Amino acid sequence: MRTAYRVETVRTAERALMARLPEGTLMARAAAGLAAACADLLRGGRSRRVVLLVGSGDNGGDALYAGARLARRGAGVTAVLLSPDRAHPGGLAALRAAGGRVAAPDEAAAALARADLVVDGITGIGGRGGLRPEAAELARLVHAAGTPVVAVDLPSGVDPDTGEVRGEAVRAALTVTFGTHKPGLLVDPAAEHAGEVRLVDIGLGPELPATPDLTALEPADVAALLPRPTGESDKYRRGVIGIAAGSPRYPGAAVLAVGGALHGGAGAVRYAGPADAAVIARYPETLVSTGLPHQAGRVQAWVVGPGIGDDPQARERVADVLDADVPVLVDADGLRGLDPDRIRARTAPTVLTPHAGEAAALLGTARDRVEAARLTAVRELAERFGAVALLKGSTTLVADPAGGPVRVNPTGTPWLATAGSGDVLSGLIGALLATGLTPLDAASTGAYLHGLAGSHAPTPPSASTVTEALPAVWRALLDHRTP
Numbered sequence: 336m337r338t339a340y341r342v343e344t345v346r347t348a349e350r351a352l353m354a355r356l357p358e359g360t361l362m363a364r365a366a367a368g369l370a371a372a373c374a375d376l377l378r379g380g381r382s383r384r385v386v387l388l389v390g391s392g393d394n395g396g397d398a399l400y401a402g403a404r405l406a407r408r409g410a411g412v413t414a415v416l417l418s419p420d421r422a423h424p425g426g427l428a429a430l431r432a433a434g435g436r437v438a439a440p441d442e443a444a445a446a447l448a449r450a451d452l453v454v455d456g457i458t459g460i461g462g463r464g465g466l467r468p469e470a471a472e473l474a475r476l477v478h479a480a481g482t483p484v485v486a487v488d489l490p491s492g493v494d495p496d497t498g499e500v501r502g503e504a505v506r507a508a509l510t511v512t513f514g515t516h517k518p519g520l521l522v523d524p525a526a527e528h529a530g531e532v533r534l535v536d537i538g539l540g541p542e543l544p545a546t547p548d549l550t551a552l553e554p555a556d557v558a559a560l561l562p563r564p565t566g567e568s569d570k571y572r573r574g575v576i577g578i579a580a581g582s583p584r585y586p587g588a589a590v591l592a593v594g595g596a597l598h599g600g601a602g603a604v605r606y607a608g609p610a611d612a613a614v615i616a617r618y619p620e621t622l623v624s625t626g627l628p629h630q631a632g633r634v635q636a637w638v639v640g641p642g643i644g645d646d647p648q649a650r651e652r653v654a655d656v657l658d659a660d661v662p663v664l665v666d667a668d669g670l671r672g673l674d675p676d677r678i679r680a681r682t683a684p685t686v687l688t689p690h691a692g693e694a695a696a697l698l699g700t701a702r703d704r705v706e707a708a709r710l711t712a713v714r715e716l717a718e719r720f721g722a723v724a725l726l727k728g729s730t731t732l733v734a735d736p737a738g739g740p741v742r743v744n745p746t747g748t749p750w751l752a753t754a755g756s757g758d759v760l761s762g763l764i765g766a767l768l769a770t771g772l773t774p775l776d777a778a779s780t781g782a783y784l785h786g787l788a789g790s791h792a793p794t795p796p797s798a799s800t801v802t803e804a805l806p807a808v809w810r811a812l813l814d815h816r817t818p
């Protein structure tokens with residue numbers, strides 16, 4: 336499991352570690368890792384020009400010490416100091432001793448025009464709010480120059496804890512982060528500014544608490560969670576998932592949700608609703624019925640919502656499913672006007688899977704506010720509804736109403752933004768729920784599989800080809816191969 340910790344926790348852990356080590360040890364470890372990553376990009380670091388953007392904190396100190404190492408390996412290094420009288424004194428002395436140059440911000444444009452690599456040491460975990468005007472101007476210049484950027488610890492201008500970006504922020508090709516990931520490195524919009532993220536071990540691990548703020552499943556975690564039939568299994572013991580999706584107007588949503596459910600490891604899929612003919616035509620293995628969901632027979636979990644529309648019959652189907660004493664996933668049309676008290680009063684767990692627009696409606700806010708502050712939104716949804724909330728989009732997040740770490744999905748591709756792919760996801764997660772996974776595990780495992788299938792389907796993928804890619808993704812994970 337990949338983990339990320341908030342700034343406050345990182346600072347506490349750093350203090351504890353620093354107290355046991357000679358002064359400067361951590362910065363030396365950080366700078367060594369940073370310099371090695373830069374040297375990789377410079378392919379040896381000889382006769383190459385590097386510009387350091389140096390703020391007045393320790394983030395600038397890391398950049399200066401790394402710059403000194405690169406200068407000693409033959410690179411031409413120029414440090415642009417945002418506050419010349421407050422730059423890290425030890426780092427500055429090291430850079431000068433190694434033959435590095437120093438420049439003021441008004442010389443930055445000329446230096447950047449000749450640079451092969453930029454090292455962004457303006458702010459790290461000490462950065463707060465949007466970049467101040469002078470720093471923002473530097474970030475704009477770097478972006479305009481198009482030179483590859485290595486960010487020190489975090490891209491300057493992003494919020495380390497929430498992933499929010501207010502105004503201008505540095506866009507890095509690579510971020511070299513120290514000790515642990517920070518939530519902002521894994522959550523958009525900040526994650527998009529971070530580029531590839533490389534973690535440098537500075538010995539912080541033993542000082543960090545057992546419970547992180549954010550986690551991301553890795554292939555071995557998912558492989559361990561995937562349900563596997565055993566010799567004792569039969570189709571009912573494996574779990575039966577019920578799908579209440581589709582309408583005369585949107586029969587395809589039913590077909591796609593059933594398709595996702597057939598690839599979620601359950602023993603059988605029941606379908607209840609008016610798209611029975613379309614479902615059976617595409618998936619003859621489905622057990623179909625046309626009445627209300629509770630008349631369809633026993634299931635271990637329900638999915639309700641994709642393509643059901645917004646008429647009284649749709650409301651009746653949602654109410655019927657919410658009365659069931661089994662885990663329920665509510666998606667798409669099922670989320671319209673959902674009453675938090677009704678969800679909180681349920682006797683079994685509920686999973687909500689909104690995209691940003693649906694989440695905004697549920698929270699009574701604007702879509703762009705949800706997209707700007709995804710972590711806050713997903714936590715608020717889980718808390719308000721007493722449900723596991725999965726917020727879809729450029730970063731998919733899953734929050735548990737009991738609190739604890741939010742899970743960020745590490746797989747996926749923007750190609751998944753294609754009509755109906757959310758319907759596949761809801762069926763897939765529903766089936767995983769029916770097999771007995773906890774709602775948090777079912778939602779995060781489903782998102783993981785769905786994201787990988789999106790990347791493996793032929794480009795450009797459609798919701799149907801994402802479904803078809805699921806078996807290969809399962810197989811690879813069960814075989815412990817990197818899919």
Ligand SMILES: NC(=O)C1=CN([C@@H]2O[C@H](COP(=O)(O)OP(=O)(O)OC[C@H]3O[C@@H](n4cnc5c(N)ncnc54)[C@H](OP(=O)(O)O)[C@@H]3O)[C@@H](O)[C@H]2O)[C@@H](O)CC1
Pocket residue numbers: 349350353361362363365390391392393394395397457458459460461462463464465466467470487488489513537
């Ligand atoms: N502690 C450790 O063990 C280790 C820490 N390490 C490194 O230290 C980093 C943390 O260093 P830090 O605490 O000095 O803060 P840092 O990120 O440099 O930022 C503070 C500076 O930024 C400025 N500033 C703030 N907001 C701003 C804005 N919006 N726009 C513009 N400027 C802004 C602020 O200005 P001031 O408010 O003081 O005027 C101040 O000068 C950490 O990320 C890692 O790289 C590693 O060496 C490993 C060991």
Ligand SMILES: Nc1ncnc2c1ncn2[C@@H]1O[C@H](COP(=O)(O)OP(=O)(O)O)[C@@H](O)[C@H]1O
Pocket residue numbers: 667690726727728729730731747748749750751752753754755756757758759760785
């Ligand atoms: N920019 C993006 N990057 C990665 N995945 C995305 C992006 N936009 C959407 N997705 C994913 O695509 C799927 C779309 O689901 P949804 O919005 O419900 O669409 P639909 O209702 O058409 O099925 C979700 O899994 C979502 O996480």
Ligand SMILES: [K+]
Pocket residue numbers: 394455456457458459486487488489490491
């Ligand atoms: K930085």
